[in-house]
Amino acid sequence: MANKIPSLYANPDRVGPRGLFGGLSLNSQFKVALHLGKATDNSGNEDTDTLKGHLSKCGVFDTWTASMDSYDFFASDAELPGVNFDVTEQPGGFQGMLEYNATRRIYPDFNVTFYVDTKYYLIRMFEEWLNYINPLYGSQGKYIGGGSGMRGFGEEEPGAYYRMAYPRGYTGYKHNISITKFERDFLKDPNESKSRLNDNRKQTLMAYEIVDAFPKQVTAMPVNYEGSQLLQCNVVFGYTRYITIHAPNGELSDSKNYAPRAFRKPKLPKPSDFPSTQQLVDRDNRKYGNTVPAGSFGITNSATNAKRQVEAQIHKDTALYGDTFPPGSFGISKKVRREIGVDNARGGSRNRNKRRGSASRARTKTRAMKDMSAAEQQSINDSVDFF
16 A cells, blocks of 8 residues: 655644754753762782772772762763674575674664863773773783872883783673663752652753773874873773663663563474384384385386386396397497408408318327228228318
């Protein structure tokens, strides 16, 4: 059924500033949450050291007492994460058509730009995060962080080297962060009791939870004498995946949004659902008896008939020619034999054999008659014709 062409006219109250276009989102209202805060300082034990403990030992949370919130508001630019599919081409499924099928989901990196504070703790926070991912080892051991930075690991350690840390788990370097999008029409007093709030005044939120995020790159920060500007630090994050959380009117829905594992598993047949071997044997005996059904072992009626035709031809040839080859076998006819001299060669061979036999009989007769008398020799010549 074809779709009808929609009308070109619309109600101004529905699409005007107070209608459809009055509810468009602005890109200047967001918050980046790193979820980092002060923790117990690391002691150098790889079994108990954590990312937060390493940052705390470096002193990045000493100045900002409310560190979990302070560094979040240093973010000046951010990106809501995107996604795309890696696809494969499937030609030939339909005549003249080329289909594309999704194979895996790809999560591109996302960038966040932060303002740099005058004590440079924000730069240190990401530098030390990188040091926790790829710690430096020297002659005295591994660098575990400190308030003075990496002092002592410069030219004093010409044989220093790096090793990679384990990515996940309690001691891993991957960490979840989130980006929340909201609008300007938030509540006048967020601490006001919910009983006094109008549902239309509640904030609608859209949050992205970035799973297993870590800084892949801290880009260079150019400085110059031409003009003073706020120094900014751009960080490129890599991550495994993200999830979206939508809070209409500021409330999270508690509806069930997943299928239990039992529902996702395919129902497998039980062994009792299949007939036993004896039941299969009894069924075949009732159906076919003691005979082999047609087509068993790949032998069909057409194959049996072909075999019978070959056997009949063999019997016919045996009755006509016996154990000899019929004339013209192997493509050699009498005419061909005469042309190549096969018959002449055979005739010459027979004549030579005949002459050899006559000469042999003559020599035998001569040796036998040496010891005989003249009368006996004459008698033999008269009674036996050697030739």
